[in-house]
Amino acid sequence: MNFWKDKEKGHVNAELFSKEAERMAEKLGNEGKNFKGKIDKNKSSQIRKFYDELVRLADEVRHAPERWPLIEPRVHMLVAKAAYASGRGLVSDGFRGFIQDGATSVSNPEELQIWKDYFESIIGFFKMKYPKD
Secondary structure (H helix, E strand, C coil): CCCEEECCCCEECHHHHCHHHHHHHHHHHHHCECCCCCECCCCHHHHHHHHHHHHHHHHHHHHCHHHHHHHHHHHHHHHHHHHHHHHCCCCCHHHHHHHHHHHHHCCCHHHHHHHHHHHHHHHHHHHHHCCCC
């Protein structure tokens, strides 16, 4: 996952929040559909659980940046939680991959915030495209 347009200058990849977020929302929705076209994986409630956990971690590090070394392992714990949800058939392999890619791409509190904002954008597009999952 590439958060940066130019990391040295601190320029965030703005397309994460538009084109990339919409593309990911479509991917997650399509992967979650069963043979009848109904979403049975990647339901908004499951996606929201992971987003809420990410928000909680981002808020925690925002209020206490010195705790980043203690929070970073919990960011990576999201990968195991996504694997568990995938094993139970609640999320697709693509969603598990999204969580894994995001967690392993985050190396500091600023990138955690960017990932959280990207995830929020995905949820917005997902709700627009799949309002009744």
